[in-house]
Amino acid sequence: MKVLFTGFEPFGGESSNPSAEAVLQLCSQNAPAGVSWQARILPVEFKRSAELLNDAISQLQPDLVLCVGQAGGRTAICLEQVAINLLEARIADNSGWQPSGEAVVSGGPAAYFSNLPLKAIRAQLQQNGIPAQISYTAGTYVCNALMYQLLHSLAARPDQPCRGGFIHIPFSPEQAAAKPDTASMTIATVVAGLRQLVLCCQQYQTDIKASAGTLD
Template sequence: MSRVLLTGFEPFQQDTYNPSWAAAQLVQEKPPSGLEVTAVRLPCTFTKSIPALREAVLDTDPDLVVCLGLSPRRGISIERVAINVDDSPGLDNDGRQPVDEPIVPDGPAAYFSTLPIKRCAAAVQQAGIFAEISLSAGTFVCNHVFYGLMHLLETEAKQRRGGFIHVPHTPEMPAVSAYGVASMPVDTTAEGLRIVLATAAAHDSDIKVPWGATS
């Protein structure tokens, strides 16, 4: 049985709920066949998130690591590349706002996901759930964790694969009614994530198809 580490974030700022963590818990409760999923909640801070992720990787010894974050996008948004910069648009949960700081000094400018991202997105779409490929995880804590994960896998855990996925708001969250951001029921999000994990666990290689990215 393959072991999967699935992380989500704690609530951020005024929110009391984070769908990334809620969805991760649902997948842990009902994992895809043949997978053992451990869900871990990360702090939404620049200082604490990567150490917490590293500890979780070492504790669970997973074959596959997928980190989740919240974004005002339509559905399952699978990230392609993490960049080595923190350029925060606002304060994290510790009140920090790094600007133009490297995540890993002297580290590579970027890392690519080692998930079969197009294959995963296609599988989710075939199930009737919206999925997309994204070329930017931003420069807030989500990208920070994504880059930290890929650097960890490159330098300390080469036998493992991993990547990052943004999930949407849920319909009841304040931002949906206040700002009109897209939403998806968390049960649907969790089902899309199960498809991603099952697909990634079963396939090392990606499919070679054109896929225009919007973000």
């Protein structure tokens, strides 16, 4: 199984991005049996991030694409269920573009759902002592846009089966140190979680039956 990981460059005034640190660190390690993996670091730009991701998919022909991004304020590894066809940027991206109310893909579906075994992944991470939850919003910034464009691209390639999804992670402890009362997660924990995630995707082609959802 060929796995493509992506992380992001820093944005929003931060000097680092734990998503980039985690995927680079993971892909420097020996992969599990039957797995090969590579990492790409993408710019926090609505347009160019998707272009570079599609280039990497065409080049590497992966079986699994796992995009990882930082979401300050999250308290766990968040397995994103849905990406929506909306660009709504509270701050400009790193190219200076700040869209508002535009579509990610003009004429595209309102939303796409992850095709990863999210409930199985959540269970496996939690069993290994790693905080994890299923999230039902990837926001409206570059992370959501990248997830949407990833799933849109995969849907257009039915003859080349590939699974893909998006994972949000908390701030690193170094980032949170300057932000009182802000949750964080060590890069080592994120790396361990991503490794378990790959093993779970290797094991499960379809998801397990388990309760999920939110009341708010």
